[in-house]
Amino acid sequence: MSSITGRSTVDQVPGPTGDVPRGRRRLGDTLFGGAANLSGVVVIAIVALTGVFLATRAVPSLLDDKVNFLTSTEWVPEPGNLRFGILQILWTTVSISVMAMIIAVPLGVLNALFLTQYAPRWLARPAASVIDLLAAIPSIVYGLWGIQVFAPHLTGLQKAVNDGLGWFPLFEGPISAGTIFIAGIVLAIMVLPIITALSREVFAQTPAANKEGALALGATKWEMIRTAVLPFGRAGVVSASMLGLGRALGETIAITIIVSSVAPGTDFFASWLQGGETFASKIANNAAEFNDPSSTGAYIAAGLVLFVLTFVVNAIARVIVNRRKAFA
Amino acid sequence: MAKRIDVKDLNVYYGNFKAVEDVSMTVEPRSVTAFIGPSGCGKSTFLRTLNRMHEVIPGGRVEGSVMLDEEDLYSAKVDPVSVRRTVGMVFQRPNPFPTMSIFDNVAAGLRLNGVKNRKVVTETVEKSLRGANLWNEVKDRLDKPGAGLSGGQQQRLCIARAIAVQPEVMLMDEPCSALDPISTLAIEDLIVSLKDEFTIVIVTHNMQQAARVSDRTAFFNLAATGKPGRLIEIDDTATIFSNPVQKATEDYISGRFG
Ligand SMILES: Nc1ncnc2c1ncn2[C@@H]1O[C@H](COP(=O)(O)OP(=O)(O)OP(=O)(O)O)[C@@H](O)[C@H]1O
Ligand SMILES: [Mg+2]
Numbered sequence: 007m008s009s010i011t012g013r014s015t016v017d018q019v020p021g022p023t024g025d026v027p028r029g030r031r032r033l034g035d036t037l038f039g040g041a042a043n044l045s046g047v048v049v050i051a052i053v054a055l056t057g058v059f060l061a062t063r064a065v066p067s068l069l070d071d072k073v074n075f076l077t078s079t080e081w082v083p084e085p086g087n088l089r090f091g092i093l094q095i096l097w098t099t100v101s102i103s104v105m106a107m108i109i110a111v112p113l114g115v116l117n118a119l120f121l122t123q124y125a126p127r128w129l130a131r132p133a134a135s136v137i138d139l140l141a142a143i144p145s146i147v148y149g150l151w152g153i154q155v156f157a158p159h160l161t162g163l164q165k166a167v168n169d170g171l172g173w174f175p176l177f178e179g180p181i182s183a184g185t186i187f188i189a190g191i192v193l194a195i196m197v198l199p200i201i202t203a204l205s206r207e208v209f210a211q212t213p214a215a216n217k218e219g220a221l222a223l224g225a226t227k228w229e230m231i232r233t234a235v236l237p238f239g240r241a242g243v244v245s246a247s248m249l250g251l252g253r254a255l256g257e258t259i260a261i262t263i264i265v266s267s268v269a270p271g272t273d274f275f276a277s278w279l280q281g282g283e284t285f286a287s288k289i290a291n292n293a294a295e296f297n298d299p300s301s302t303g304a305y306i307a308a309g310l311v312l313f314v315l316t317f318v319v320n321a322i323a324r325v326i327v328n329r330r331k332a333f334a
Numbered sequence: 335m336a337k338r339i340d341v342k343d344l345n346v347y348y349g350n351f352k353a354v355e356d357v358s359m360t361v362e363p364r365s366v367t368a369f370i371g372p373s374g375c376g377k378s379t380f381l382r383t384l385n386r387m388h389e390v391i392p393g394g395r396v397e398g399s400v401m402l403d404e405e406d407l408y409s410a411k412v413d414p415v416s417v418r419r420t421v422g423m424v425f426q427r428p429n430p431f432p433t434m435s436i437f438d439n440v441a442a443g444l445r446l447n448g449v450k451n452r453k454v455v456t457e458t459v460e461k462s463l464r465g466a467n468l469w470n471e472v473k474d475r476l477d478k479p480g481a482g483l484s485g486g487q488q489q490r491l492c493i494a495r496a497i498a499v500q501p502e503v504m505l506m507d508e509p510c511s512a513l514d515p516i517s518t519l520a521i522e523d524l525i526v527s528l529k530d531e532f533t534i535v536i537v538t539h540n541m542q543q544a545a546r547v548s549d550r551t552a553f554f555n556l557a558a559t560g561k562p563g564r565l566i567e568i569d570d571t572a573t574i575f576s577n578p579v580q581k582a583t584e585d586y587i588s589g590r591f592g
Binding site: 127213215220221223225234240 | 419
C-alpha cells in the first residue's frame with residue numbers, strides 16, 4: 007500500500023539487491039537478509055522438487071496409457087494394459103470446489119463485514135471465535151456429519167431440484183446417496199473459517215480516514231462499505247478465497263466419506279446430484295493398489311493434474327490482484 | 335445556497351467524558367469563520383458536530399441544538415446522511431480514496447447522490463477541479479490514482495471532492511497542517527474564493543492563516559486537561575487579533591499562553 011503522501015518511506019529503503027551506499031553492511035542485516043533469502047529458496051525448491059517427482063513418476067505411465075488421459079472416463083490402471091483418463095475426476099473436483107466457493111466466498115465476506123462493520127464489540131469477538139472454531143474440527147468429523155446427519159435433510163431438496171430441472175445435465179438423476187451437491191455444501195462450511203478470518207483481518211484494517219471520507223460525503227453505511235472498505239479489502243479477499251480454494255481442491259477424507267463412488271467406466275455425466283471421485287479421494291480410495299510402478303504412475307499423474315490445477319488457480323488470482331495494483 | 339449555522343448550548347461527549355461544554359455561536363452565510371485554540375480544547379470535536387460526524391465515533395453524543403437556517407440538525411426527523419450531503423468536510427490529512435482514480439475521487443460524491451449522466455458527471459468533475467485550483471495539474475492524468483498526487487494536490491483533490499456535491503457549508507479541520515507554504519497559500523486563496531458560494535468553518539493552529547482568510551474568529555480554551563473545552567469568545571477577526579475582550583484570548587494570540 008502506498009502511504010498517504012503517495013510515496014511511502016519504504017520506497018526509499020534499499021531493495022533486496024542490497025544497493026546500499028558503499029560501506030560496511032551491518033551484521034544483523036546480513037543475517038536476516040540471508041535467512042529470508044534462504045527460506046525463500048527452500049520453499050521454491052520444495053515446490054519444484056515436488057513437481058519434478060510427480061512428473062518423472064507419471065510420464066512413463068502416461069506414455070503407456072491406451073486411452074486419452076484428458077478425455078477418457080475410464081480408470082483401469084492394470085499393469086501392461088493401462089487405461090486411465092481424468093475427465094470425470096477433473097469434473098467432480100472442479101464442481102465440488104466451485105460449489106464450495108460459490109457458497110463460502112459471499113458468506114465469508116458478509117460474515118467478515120458483519121464482524122468488523124456492524125456487530126457491537128461485545129458480540130464481534132465471541133462470534134469470531136466461534137467461526138474460528140469451525141476450522142479446528144477434524145475433516146473426518148465433517149465427513150461423518152455430512153453423510154450421516156446432513157445428507158438426509160437434503161433428500162427432499164435434491165429430489166425437488168431433480169424433478170423440476172432434471173432435463174438440465176447438472177441436475178440429472180439418478181440421485182446418489184452422497185452427491186457432489188452435499189459435498190460442496192459441507193466443503194463450504196469447512197473453508198468458511200479461513201475466508202472469514204482473513205477477510206475480517208483486511209476489512210478491519212481499512213483506514214478510518216477513508217471510511218470517514220466516504221461518510222462525510224453523505225454515504226450511508228452500506229455505501230461507505232462499498233466505496234471504502236470493499237475496495238481496500240479486495241486483494242485480501244481474493245487471497246483468502248484462494249487459500250480456501252486450495253483447501254477445497256485438496257480435501258480428501260471428508261469427500262471420500264461423503265461422495266458415493268461410481269462404477270468405473272461409466273460414461274461421462276455432469277450431474278451434481280450424482281457421486282464421483284476427486285483427485286484426492288481417488289488416490290486415497292485406491293492406496294491399496296500402489297504395488298506396481300506403472301499403475302501407481304496413473305495415480306501420480308492424477309496428483310500431477312491437481313498440482314497444476316492449484317498452480318493455475320493461484321496464477322489467475324495473482325493476475326486479478328495485480329490488475330489494478332497501481333490503485334492499491 | 336450558503337446557510338447560517340446557529341449553535342445553542344452545545345455539550346459534546348465521548349462516552350462519559352465531556353469534551354466540549356456549553357458552546358453557543360452563530361456563523362453567517364458566505365463567511366469564513368476560524369476556530370483557534372490550544373491542542374485538545376475540542377475544536378475538531380466541535381467542528382464534527384456541525385455535520386454529525388461526531389456520532390460516527392462509538393460513544394459520541396451531543397446535547398443542545400445546531401440549527402442550519404431553520405432546520406435542527408439533531409432533531410429526530412433528520413437523517414445524518416442528508417446532513418453530511420449539505421455540510422461537507424475536509425480533513426486534516428488528505429484522504430483520497432486510494433483505490434480510485436483522480437476522476438472517480440471527485441465523482442464519488444455525485445455517484446453516491448445517484449447522478450448517472452456521464453456528461454453531467456464529467457462537467458461537474460472539471461468544474462470542481464477548477465474550483466479547487468487543481469485542474470491544470472491533473473487534466474492529463476484523470477485516470478491515474480489519486481494517491482499518486484503530492485500531499486498538497488491530494489488535499490486540493492479532497493476539496494474538489496467535497497465541493498463537487500455542492501454543499502451549503504464546508505468544514506475544514508486544519509486543511510493545511512500537512513502542507514508546504516506554497517500549497518498552503520494555494521488553499522488559502524481557494525478558501526477566500528469559495529466564500530462566495532459556501533459558508534466556511536476552518537480550524538487552524540496558524541494565527542496568520544486565521545488572520546488572512548477569516549472574517550470571524552472563535553477562540554476555544556480549556557481550564558485544565560481532563561476538563562471540557564469552552565468557547566471563550568468569538569468576534570470579527572480584526573477585533574480578536576487587535577483588541578480581544580478576554581485576557582485568555584490576548585495571551586494566546588500574543589504567544590503568552592500557559
Ligand atoms: N475518539 C475520541 N475518543 C475519546 N476522546 C477523544 C476522542 N477524540 C478526541 N478526544 C478528546 O476530546 C478532547 C478534544 O479533542 P479534539 O481532538 O477535539 O481537540 P482539538 O482542539 O481538535 O486538538 P488539536 O488542536 O490537537 O487537533 C481531548 O481531550 C481529546 O483527548
Ligand atoms: Mg483537531
